[in-house]
Every structure is written in structure tokens, then in C-alpha cells.
Amino acid sequence: MKFNTVLDNLKIYEAGKPIELVVREYGVDEKDIIKLASNENPRGSSPRVIEAIKKETRKANLYPDDSMYELKEGLANKFKVTNDNVIIGAGSDQIISFALQAKANKHTSILMARTTFAMYEIYGRQTGATILKTPSHTHNLDELLQLYKENPSVSVIFLCIPNNPLGECLDTKEVYNFLDQIDDGTLVVVDGAYQEYASYKDKNKKIDVKDLISKYPNTLYLGTFSKAYGLGGMRCGYGIADSTIIKALHKLRSPFNITTLSLKAGIEALKDEEFVQNCIKENFDEMIKYEKFARDNGFNFIPSYTNFITLKYEDDRKSSLIAQNLLKKGIIVRDLGAYGMNAIRVTIGTPEQNSKFFSTYITI
Template sequence: MKFNAVLDNLKTYEAGKPIELVVREYGIDAKDIIKLASNENPRGCSPLVQEAVCREASKMNLYPDDSMYELKEKLAKRFNVKDTNIAIGAGSDQIISFGVHAKANKNNKVLMAHTTFAMYEIYARQTGTTILKTKSDQHNLDEFLEIYNAHDDIAVIFLCLPNNPLGECLDRKDVYAFLDQIDSETLVIIDGAYQEYGAFKDKNKEIKPQDVIEKYPNVLYLGTFSKAYGLGGMRCGYGIAREEIIQPLLKLRAPFNITTLTLKAAIVALDDEKFVQNSLKENFEQMKLYEAFAQELGFDFIESFTNFITLSFDDSKNSSEISEKLLKKGIIIRNLGAYGMNAIRVTIGTPEQNARFMKEFKDIYLDNLVS
């Protein structure tokens, strides 16, 4: 059977290895495995959310409110925008898909950083568009502008702020200066999946959706409940933009694209800001331990504004071997070898998880067998 030719060279997104697979492959008891690969919030979600979902469980036979009125109303109040400025998706990934499929095609191009969220390229290639990337792994706006000015057919630009999988983040003033130079017909997607983390650590990194959509008619801001709110398993994200962007995107949305329980979880999650702030605070307290650990052992790290940290090595060590040896010890992290980097990405876990990672990693790192 023949399928669309664009699928021939399209890579499948590889999610972090699940605990269940490690149990099967390595025979390790599930209780002895820690997963620090997918940037889930190890602190879980608010107890208020857990209680609400349990109360709502009896309604699983019913479709959710497809208008998502209550959730949109709460998000609108949180970000000081209108509910008509908001689209809800099954994770912010779905809004990425809507944006790309609404603008990109075989006759134009999509621009992104060299090392960034893999789904940007995967969704873009589905449309047959041409992918353009900067030379630098991290976001370099001078390189973005150089490429942008060299082409008159760039339909979509992706800015991941803070960036996944590396963790760096641009200053707001630099982002706005960049946006000032982009034509209003080019859709700029600002992925703010980790914005709560970036803004908590440094207010200069904070991108406010209200400011963006008031000033820029071509910007789509993305947010999610998967990270700071601890609802990765519920799959709920959102896009915020002017109505002239949101309305076309909604034409790509299937009915009931999030579940009844997901909708309730997201609504209640917005009520417990204290939980989120405590989670952010502990995340960066623990991250300082990782930075000190890297300095102690003498390898590099990228300053992170997220809930993970990228650790990079010189040629005497190999990230793939380190990752495999950690896996055999029941510790799942993300090897960045697939991005052409000799580095690993580690989710900032609980204090107990982090202590175990550092102990096992140190033994492996200092082992002369790693080369």
C-alpha cells in the first residue's frame, strides 16, 4: 500500500523510555526505577486536582463541555485576554500541529533552532514544507534573522522559550526586538511550555501573552498543564493569540479533543497557585545541587530555566554509554546523542531521586570503562 510521500523520510518521535519497558527489558522491579527522562513534574499535581478528578470519575461516560467555557474563562482571567483568544488542545503539541498545518505547505518554509523540540520538525514535514535551522544549538536570534532575511517564503518560525531539550532561555526584550523585524504574514509560535519555570527564575525571561498579542498580530503563544501543574498524563495545553489566528486553528480541532477528566483537572489546577509556586521553588533549589555536582566532577552544564538540566561531556566520556549504564541501574534519563550532542538531559526529580542519580552517575562517570 502506498502512502503520502512526505512520510517516507519522516522520523517517529521517540518519547522517554517508560518504566514498564525498563521492567521488561532489564528485569528491574518497578519500585526500584526512577524516571528522569520526560520532564514530568515529580512532585505530581495539586491534591485539589486529585480530589476533583476522583469526584468526576463517574462522568467518564459523558463527553466534556466542548465549548470548554469554564477553562477558557479561567485562562482568560489568568492572562488578561479574552476567551476568544484561546484554543485548547490535547497537550500544547496539538496546538503546534494546528499552527503548522494551517500555515505550512510544500511551497514555503519553517524556521527553528538547530536543537529544539523534535515535534516542530515532525509536524512541519507532514505538510511537505522545507525545514530551515540555525547553526547554533541554542537560540541565536542573529542567526534566525540572517536566515529569515535570506528567504521570502518562511511561513512559520518556532521560538521555544525556555528551550527543550537544552534549557536555555532568551530575554524578553531580545524576543520583542526580534518580533519587531518579522513580517505580519509570518506566524511566530512561541512555545511557553516551561514559561512558569523561566519566569520564576528570572523575570527578564517572562513572556506575557497579553503583551504579545496586543503588539504582534502574528504571534501564537503556547502553554501547557503538563509541566509546572503536574498533569502530563492528562494532556491539556492551550494556545493564545488574536482571534484572526485562533479561529482558523479551531477549524482543525476535532470535537471533544480533551477528556471530561482532563477538563476538570485543568480547571481545578488553576485554583492552586500555592502548589505551583512550591513546586517551582523546590525545582530550582534542587537544580543548584546539580550545578554544584557538575562543577565538582568537572563537566559542563547549560544554565537551565526549566525543570531539567543538560549535562555535557568531553571526548573522554560517551553520553550513550553513560545513559545505558544508568538504565541498567534503573535510572531513566534522556541521551541527547540523537541530536548530535555528547550530552544527557536529566529531569530535576525529588530530593531522593536526585541523590540516587548523583550517586550512581558519579560511580559510572569515574569508571575508566566509560570512554
């Protein structure tokens, strides 16, 4: 059977290894496994969200409210925009797909940092567009701007602020200076999946969403409930942009694209900001331990504005071997070898999980 040629060189996204796989392949007892690979919230979900989901299961036979009015209203109030500025997706990556379907094709190019969220490229290649990447792994705005000026075909630019999978983060002023030099017809996707963390750690990294889309009507801001809100399993994300962009994206959205439970979880999660702030505070309290561990053991790290940290090796230690040895001990981390880096990405876990990581690491 023949398939569309765009699939020929398309890589499959590799998610973090599930706990069940480690149990099967390495015989580790499930209770002894800690997953520090997918940047999930180790403290789980807000108790009020859990209770709301339990009650909502009574409506499992019913389609969700396709207008998603209550969730849109909650997001609109949070970001001081209107419902017309909001679109809901099954994770923010679904909205990435919408944006690329709307703007990219075989005659256009998509611009991004060399090492950033893999789905930008995967969805981009599905459109037949050319993928352009900077020489630098992290976001180098000078390189991005140069590539943009050299390639008039660029229709979409991705800025991951802060960046996944590395953790670095641009200052808001830098972002605005960059956007000042981008044509109004080019869509700039500002991915804020980890913005809750970045804005907590450094106010200079905070993206004011209303200000962003007001000053730059060609921008699309992405957010998610999968990280700080602890709802990775619910698959609920959102996009915020000028209403003309949102109207275009809605033409690509299928009806009932998130579940009844996902919708309810998102609505309730927005009401428990105290839970989110407590999670973020503990995250950075624990991250300090990782930074000290790296210094004490002679390897580098990328200062992170997220809920994970990238540990880099510049000697004969191989990240793939380190990740594999940790896996055998029941600790799941993310090897960044596929990105051409000798590094691993570690989600910041609970204090107990982090202590186990440190004590296990020195034995491998």
C-alpha cells in the same frame, strides 16, 4: 501499500522510556526505578486536582463540554485576555499541529533553532514544507533573522522560550527586538511550555502574554499543564493569540479533543497556584545540586530555566553509554546523541531521587 511521500524521511518522535520497559528489559524492581527523562513534575499533581478527577469519573460516559468555557475563562483571567483568544488542545503539541496545518505547505518553509522541540520538525514535514535550522544548537536570533531574510518562503517561525531539550532562555527584550523585524504575515509560535519556571528564576525572561499578542498579532503563545502543573498524563495544553488566529485554528480542531477528566484537571489546576509555586521553588533549590555535581565531576552544563538540566561532555565520555549504564541501574534520563550532542538531559527530581542519581552516577 504506498503512503504519502512526505512520510519517507519522517522520524518517529522518541518519548522517554517508560518505567514498564525498564522492568521488562533490565529486571529492575519497579520501586527502584526513577524516571528523570520526560520533564514530568516529580511532586505529582495538586491534591485538589486528584480529588476533582475522582469525582469527575462519574461522568466518564459523557462527552466533555466542547465549548471548554470554564477552562478558557480561567486561562483568560490568568493572562488578562478574552475567551476568544484561547484554544485548548490535547497537549500544546496538538496546537502546534493546528498552526502548521493552517500556515505551512510544500511551497513554504518553517524556521527553528537547530536543537529544539522535535515535534516542530515532525509536524512540519507532514505538511511538505521545507525545514530551516540555525547552525547553532541554541537559539541564536541573529542566525534566525538571517535565515528569515534569505528565505521569503518562511511562513512559520518557532521560538521555544525556554528551550526544550537544552534549557537556555532568551530575554523578553531580545524576543521583542526580533519580532519587530518579522513580517505581519509570518506566524511566530512562542512556545512557553516551561515559562512558569523561567519567569520564576529571572523576570527578564517572563513573557507577558497579553502584551505579546497585543503588540504582535502574528504571534501564537503556547502553554501546557504537563510541566509545572503536574498533569502530563492528562494531555491538556492551550494556545493564546489574536482572535483571528484562534478562529482559523478552531477550524482544524475536532470536537471533544480533550477528555472530560483532562478538562476538569486543567480547571482545578489553575485554582492551586500555591502548589505550582512550591514545586517550582523546590525545582531550583534542587537544580543547584546538579550544577555543583557537574563542577565537582569535571563536566559542563547549560544554565537552565526549566525543570531539567543538560549535562555536556567534551572528553572521551559518551552520553549514550552514560545513559545506558544509568538505565541498567534503574535511572531513566534522556540521551541527546540523536541531536548531534554529546550530552544527557536530566529532569530535576525530588530530593530523594536526585540523591540517588548522584550516588549512582559516580559508580557507573
